Amino acid sequence: MRAVKLVGPGTLQLAEVDVPVPGPGEVRIKIAGAGLCHSDLHVLEMGEAWPFFGGTVGHEGAGWVDALGSEVAGLAEGDAVIVNLVWGCGHCRPCTEGRDNACRVNGSRNLFPTTPGLGPDGAMAEYMLVPARQLEQLGAIDPVIAGPLADAALTPMHAINSARDRLTPGSTAVLIGIGGLGHLGLQIMKATTAARVIALDTDEAKLAVAREHGADLVLPSDSSAAQRILDDTGGYGVDVVLDFVGAQPTVDLATAVVAPEGLIRFVGLGGGRFPFAADADSVSLPWGVNAQRSYGGTRADLLEVIALAQQGKLVVETVRYPLADFQQAFDDLAAGKVLGRAILVP
């Protein structure tokens, strides 16, 4: 079978490899579609600093059950399934508390928990092996476009759930970056909260996507954006900021518009920084602000995402590429040309 492998620092290759055989507790999935993520680009940009080489990339996979290993129950050949993003151990204290994206057995203080495509073989291939308990049934959702639910929808869901008690009627939220994650985050906000949503992007086509999906106010993400948002909120700022980009201009924007006691969730990995000072005169943040880095999501977040998609309230906008055209897809993503999520179809 064909698989897109990270063969060396910053280097992807379409390889011909054996179709994997499921062992005890494992399931072979025939991949229907695999989403491309900015974190895949991040891995390439990290070069030699990335710790895992040789594996198949792709952490947004969905498809059909193709073969069952021994000791697998509750799944049948042909079932449409999605691959869970974060493979927690299921038994440690964070996992049993429902915080499997902070698993202390399959992850460590400095390394995220096991994530397929970012270490173990992932979804950019014709087939993939998955531990049976890391699969969820999709029901009637088309697996060709479902892969991004595993990350591009899960990750915003997790960030929104962590801010949910502040997204009350009368609140305002800012979403920065209406790309793969942002266009799904916007739909989750509109479907599950009463917050007024301001959507920002630098690209007019992505702002049009934001309008289509019900943003209450759409603004170009430029040097005037912070003042426009402050003006819009009477100078007070916004309750919640979700930064799906994380680059310096968006981190600056997030810290410039957050209200006292507001929440910032940094989801994008754009390398932006902000100063923090434990003093009374700090100009970097208003009093009481809570800022958080957000990794992936939990199994409960995934079930919520699947439920929303089954209800037709979460629609993944996709641009599809044949698996063999993976390089074009990566190039288009890097150039900011993808509206919604790029999907590789084997």
Ligand SMILES: [Zn+2]
């Ligand atoms: Zn990702």
Ligand SMILES: [Zn+2]
């Ligand atoms: Zn665990």
